[in-house]
Amino acid sequence: MNKKLVFGCVFGFIGIIILAGLIIFGFVADSRNNMVTKEVEVDNSWAQVQNVYQRRLDLVPNLVNSVEAYMKLEKDIFEKIAEARKATEIASNPSELEAANEGIGSLIRDLRVVVEDTPELKASGNIEDLMVQLEGTENRIAVERKRFNETVRDYNTYIKLFPRNIIASWFNFTERDFFEAEEGAEEAPEVNIEID
Numbered sequence: 424m425n426k427k428l429v430f431g432c433v434f435g436f437i438g439i440i441i442l443a444g445l446i447i448f449g450f451v452a453d454s455r456n457n458m459v460t461k462e463v464e465v466d467n468s469w470a471q472v473q474n475v476y477q478r479r480l481d482l483v484p485n486l487v488n489s490v491e492a493y494m495k496l497e498k499d500i501f502e503k504i505a506e507a508r509k510a511t512e513i514a515s516n517p518s519e520l521e522a523a524n525e526g527i528g529s530l531i532r533d534l535r536v537v538v539e540d541t542p543e544l545k546a547s548g549n550i551e552d553l554m555v556q557l558e559g560t561e562n563r564i565a566v567e568r569k570r571f572n573e574t575v576r577d578y579n580t581y582i583k584l585f586p587r588n589i590i591a592s593w594f595n596f597t598e599r600d601f602f603e604a605e606e607g608a609e610e611a612p613e614v615n616i617e618i619d
């Protein structure tokens with residue numbers, strides 16, 4: 424009888440250890456799967472940000488071509504667009520993408536001022552349509568940046584909370600960068616465009 428009690432206790436203890444191991448394994452597997460899901464959401468959100476930046480880059484040459492029908496612009500505008508497009512394509516994080524698009528943002532502000540200050544340009548339906556599309560794209564950029572930051576916040580919080588931070592370190596999940604306002608964004612930009 425004594426041996427049966429000992430064997431029962433041993434098997435019960437082993438069963439508890441196995442059950443605890445399965446629970447821990449389930450928690451680790453579930454946490455890792457959630458981290459992968461959240462990381463994919465961050466990557467998807469990043470792709471959408473790049474998509475709206477690409478839309479803006481595609482609209483600007485059309486706007487410049489329309490504006491050129493009425494006036495002569497500086498020749499380096501197209502070089503700036505090409506440089507911004509190339510830098511946008513190779514950007515791998517929010518700060519690189521922001522740096523790549525600083526020049527194009529300045530160019531867009533300058534073009535808006537030219538269009539607003541030139542009655543012949545405002546009268547052109549093509550230019551007006553392009554400006555509306557560009558304004559809509561700028562709004563989309565702001566929305567997608569916000570969504571990206573929300574997704575990154577959710578992901579970063581998830582992998583930093585205990586005990587998931589330990590699991591995240593085991594599987595090499597690391598924090599992602601947020602979009603931050605450009606330095607000096609709180610100041611109104613100066614617009615200086617020369618017309619021949």
